Amino acid sequence: MKITVLGCGALGQVWLAALARQGHDVQGWLRVPQPYCSVNVIDPEGNVSNHTFIANDPLFLAESQLLLVTLKAPQVSPAVKNLQSVLPAHAPILLLHNGMGTLEELKDVQQPLLRGITTHAAMRDGTVIKHVAQGITHIGPASRESEAMSDIADILHQALPDVAWHNNIASACWRKLAVNCVINPMTVEHDCQNGALRAWPEQIAKLCEEIAWVMEREGQHIAVDNLRDIIYDVIDTTAANVSSMLQDVRAQRQTEIDYITGYLLRRARAQGIALPENTRLYDLIKRKESQYEHERIGSGLPGTWQ
Numbered sequence: 001m002k003i004t005v006l007g008c009g010a011l012g013q014v015w016l017a018a019l020a021r022q023g024h025d026v027q028g029w030l031r032v033p034q035p036y037c038s039v040n041v042i043d044p045e046g047n048v049s050n051h052t053f054i055a056n057d058p059l060f061l062a063e064s065q066l067l068l069v070t071l072k073a074p075q076v077s078p079a080v081k082n083l084q085s086v087l088p089a090h091a092p093i094l095l096l097h098n099g100m101g102t103l104e105e106l107k108d109v110q111q112p113l114l115r116g117i118t119t120h121a122a123m124r125d126g127t128v129i130k131h132v133a134q135g136i137t138h139i140g141p142a143s144r145e146s147e148a149m150s151d152i153a154d155i156l157h158q159a160l161p162d163v164a165w166h167n168n169i170a171s172a173c174w175r176k177l178a179v180n181c182v183i184n185p186m187t188v189e190h191d192c193q194n195g196a197l198r199a200w201p202e203q204i205a206k207l208c209e210e211i212a213w214v215m216e217r218e219g220q221h222i223a224v225d226n227l228r229d230i231i232y233d234v235i236d237t238t239a240a241n242v243s244s245m246l247q248d249v250r251a252q253r254q255t256e257i258d259y260i261t262g263y264l265l266r267r268a269r270a271q272g273i274a275l276p277e278n279t280r281l282y283d284l285i286k287r288k289e290s291q292y293e294h295e296r297i298g299s300g301l302p303g304t305w306q
């Protein structure tokens with residue numbers, strides 16, 4: 001299969017290496033105008049994949065049968081909109097990112113849209129991507145035209161297991177959103193690894209209560225106790241992780257807060273409910289982002305994120 005991977009960071013490189021190993025014809029798509037991309041991945045067993053793939057080739061894109069999007073949430077819709085006129089109209093676009101809200105931004109895109117979340121863990125270490133933990137990728141249809149595309153899950157599963165197809169992917173996305181709404185901003189506030197969050201049970205309980213209210217009104221019923229159990233389970237299984245949001249804040253990068261807590265707050269506002277603890281955490285992260293953005297502008301460095 002001919003596949004373009006948009007965003008060749010940690011997750012993008014893991015997918016490029018896995019798809020190429022399975023015999024797929026792949027190219028990367030980069031932010032910078034460069035005709036090749038280097039992929040350097042160490043898998044969880046310590047095996048090294050070292051490849052150079054073509055990149056940013058519009059002819060390849062025009063023949064692609066899948067666009068796999070492995071960007072951070074704020075980068076997704078501008079980058080996809082930029083490529084949609086070249087990608088064939090029938091080629092599905094699979095969005096694999098944390099947070100929600102990009103589907104609303106891409107509602108006018110003509111290609112079939114698929115949505116996915118993953119529990120794989122990969123991170124950059126210098127010039128190498130360390131794929132530190134295998135996980136499960138859950139994907140499903142995000143538009144009418146993609147409802148019958150479950151074959152893609154089988155194809156992707158052969159390359160990087162496990163991949164599971166869900167007719168109702170929104171449910172999995174909401175649960176992942178809930179986990180990220182609690183763990184990501186809390187690890188920034190307390191400047192700690194995920195496992196240390198057990199020290200703030202009242203705050204976790206309050207956040208879960210607020211999130212469960214919104215989910216209930218979104219038709220995603222979940223008992224607060226059940227949601228709390230899911231959060232504690234992720235806290236324990238990812239105890240040694242530095243959350244992606246804390247990594248972004250430490251590196252003074254734009255975070256995904258507008259697509260995590262920001263999305264939750266937009267849904268709450270539409271339902272006319274207030275979420276004081278989630279709002280406080282949202283404001284805290286936005287304040288941190290604007291502080292380092294101002295410092296960057298003050299020091300003469302480029303001040304825009306994209």
Ligand SMILES: NC(=O)C1=CN([C@@H]2O[C@H](COP(=O)(O)OP(=O)(O)OC[C@H]3O[C@@H](n4cnc5c(N)ncnc54)[C@H](OP(=O)(O)O)[C@@H]3O)[C@@H](O)[C@H]2O)C=CC1
Binds near residue numbers: 007030031073119123
């Ligand atoms: N890594 C992980 O283990 C997991 C990640 N996720 C989620 O998956 C998504 C991707 O994460 P991850 O791979 O870690 O992120 P990375 O930041 O490692 O990768 C994103 C890549 O996209 C590139 N990029 C930015 N803008 C554009 C553009 N306009 N066109 C092409 N490329 C662009 C970035 O390049 P540059 O740096 O040059 O800007 C970067 O290489 C996120 O939503 C994350 O939360 C979910 C679960 C696990």
Ligand SMILES: CC(C)(CO)C(=O)C(=O)O
Binds near residue numbers: 179183194234
């Ligand atoms: C599940 C969790 C919190 C793992 O660190 C994550 O998705 C992230 O860091 O963004």
